[in-house]
Amino acid sequence: MTRNMPSINMENIHHSMKSSFLSCFNFFLISLLLTHPSTSANPVIETEQARFIGTVLDLPVDEQGLARSVHAYLGIPYAEPPVGDLRFRQPVAKIWSNAAGEPINATSLGNRCPQVYNPYFPVLGNYDEDCLNLDVYVPVPVPDKAAVMFWIHGGAFVVGTGSMEILPLSPLAVFGDVIVVAANYRLGALGFLSTGDDEVPGNLGLYDQRQALKWVQDNIQAFGGDPSRVTIFGTSAGGASVSCHVLSPLSSGLFSRAIMQSGVASSPFFTGTDRSHIAKRASNLGKLVGCVNDTSKRLVECLRNVHVEDLVNASAMIHETWVLSNGPSINIPWSPVNDGHFLSKDPTTMLKEGLVNNKVDLMAGQHSHEAMLPIMAFLKDPSEPYINATIFETILTISKTNQAIAQPIIRQAMNLVYIDDITKEQNYLNTFIQIHGDHVYVCPTDAFLRASENADSNMYLYHLTHHPSASIFNTPWSGACHADELVFIFGAHFHPESPFNLTEEEAKMSMQMMKFWSNFAKTGNPNKESEAEEEISSDLRWPKFTSSNPSYKNMSLLMNNGRALKAKECRFWNNYLPTFKSFFDDSAIHGPNKMNGKDEL
Template structure:
């Protein structure tokens, strides 16, 4: 690579990818030889090399009779070219202004990619990335969403995976025909592949940290609770999502067959029982099934779930609803890090108003509509309590107040913050490893959604790990570059030692080698969060007061109302008991 070629790499960007002329690297696994390719990228005037092994199939194509079935491990022998990214899994086109899974899609998509820092050496910690996307979009890696800078900058081996999405990964019939969770079992199979093969790449199978964002984060959290995942990882990092958020797991089993038969009706598979239905669905063309699945919300607008296809509790991968498992402290042994962004609730608005240069004005009618669409199922008394906590004086004095801020705060707490609070407290009490909490509170100079008013929005943290969605137009400030390097160091230190402050067991957290402000553990006595911002300061629980409303007051209010209804019924005659029907009217 000559000087002119190096100059073409935009040094001012944090991560700039260039091709290297180095010979193709190889590695031998149990089944044969993998031939990879070498990447070179530049960060802060330093060149880094990384060996990439791309598009490795860890399971057979889930087509024909294997559609809707658990994954079957891929068998091969000989020599395999691992030069190109594999297919992304079938998914709809997401139009919020960022690429999600460019290139071709196919049901032959159960692939993983391995990135190894050069020079290769043994016993490196491993980080396995599980992508997000509402369980319906996304991919582990592709050319416009490179994931390997974190490997070289943090000196870890990085693995990224695909798993089945939408109807292909999360259809459930409510019985043994299709119990569901195919996508989760795909993730599990990839984790098993890593345990079996990562040592050949120089990885330490005893130091594998699974991490993900959004639905990927929810997936990671489910693995911390599933008995099937026990022993396959030593650490878990959850970025904006835990197992007990309202959208992570479908709760009402009575709706599973309804969705399945609804899909069948849309594609001409109207059958009498679930076996006949699935026998028909396995022959439906991929695009027809995908298109039908996108119509589920319009066909069943009364569906109580946020996503029609998502993980379910199936008495196999997950035996109980996550809230129950957390209360039972049924955590797999692992170190845990979890957190969320300061403005998660803006997500719906950046999708609805992608071209707006100012934050939207939401009137009271729109606010009520958004609240209804969020499916929180609030009683009148609970709605009154929300107004007391989230409304300010403008809501009472202005003739046409803007309900934008109250809504995003309610959405933030109800769908991210307060579930994370419950999860963290459960993990700390379970005492199965160290626990750390964070709060991403930096409004990027350029949001991934390209909206100047969205704050620290959902997924904005990804740009600070090399997962930049628009690499040719993602100009970080010098302060953000420094913040990025610190975040990568915290994350990769955690993968190496279970402690984000140190990268080796004999390193002191306060030593010059750390160069980081100390990140205290989250405990029941002192619920400290690391604020991910240029200051990297430690703060008390940022949602402690509002989460007391959701996690403590609302359950007590429900219990008090239930007791009141029972007392009422015991004092009225049978004919008058309808007056105690429990509408929870104030």
């Protein structure tokens, strides 16, 4: 039976943000009208598996002022329900028993994967384990052999859904002239439990995404799409997921291009490198739901019989405890692990060893104030954000960033990079924002692109610096915060009932970003829509990123270009810090005056 999942008390984490998000939630109810079905005849698509009845979503106008619409096929199952014995197993492709029978209704969104309610990103609709479904948005008319953009949602691997009412995907399909596909995947412990052994190796949520990509390869031609031009893109946990597919040989051939927004696999997202910690987390989950067993096999057998609501609440409790004990950290308990199958090693090692699918074109980027989201809970007065030296030190102490700068000499080096005058009382808000943002987003992205460089693929880097006047987080001072790019690339402004009413200049910026993203999906080059046309020659041209010429596009009203983004800071995080950590690790083995068995000079 489908049930709405209860929420846990998140007040300790979100107390300073809650009112802002709840006010934003009022807009969600309005936004249900954003993609309402029209009275036009329902379209029907016939695949080799089954026939699907879709719905028509009307959009007011396109950029030429012409009325446009989208044929949407919603809630299509791509895998069998992962329930009973299939819980904690890899997805099984959906088998249709009535392929030659009556068409299947695909006119409404399917179940959302079980999760607790979160005021950051409220997900409406029914929650049920039978949630492995996807949505297909086809522009009308559909271009010949249309490029396909496959969206992987974010949400820290614990919340979210493929199609979200507040940010409908139909404008991108229309203005980009691309087919957009969005899939649900299992979240929290249901999607990312690992026992640290072969019983449940982990990464089930990534396998779900892969199964949905296989569905696209098998079926998208029936919708007018080109299976050889599939671009995967996602933000935050979705961006990290995208880069996991870039690294994994199991996903090779399922897409040709990838866009990683605010997250890559080498970001400190992962807690899955220590198998003893992974196994302990699984054991702790079992204890919370009454599954105390001496082997992984017995533990998982017990967990398969636990009611889904109890399992999700226990999963959320472990996540909440982790966040409270680790402060403003993006490092999260339910996340991808190096299982030896999907990811043969931890992502940083895979990058160092060149284990990257070099035939994939890449676009990646992040925002100037990414870390404003986790820091908000530490602001006593959100209307006047201020962090003094004491609070700054406290945050660093409990933050995962502190593990990277634990040695005093490394901390002194970091102070030289980020703090102008450590003797002066000042507002350390932006200092922490930059430290955390560079450590978690900017510099891992830089390292990922450099490690992926290949003459046969294109790479493009962006840095969003413009804070939208209608932000997801509804704060006037947060800067270009985490997830703010979604307002632009999904064209939310172009619905008259949308809560995101941008200025005229911002609307042009949104249109340009949709064009950059869709052009990249079509050609691997954001500067041209087809292989036959020439690149943009104006100041809008987005230069390639290479190690020798690390150019980037500043996503702002001016759309100007830059070079060597955060070069000094990334030398600290990507070069200086690993060298010193290696030295201290070696010193712990050989003694403080020894290095590699030789006397220090």
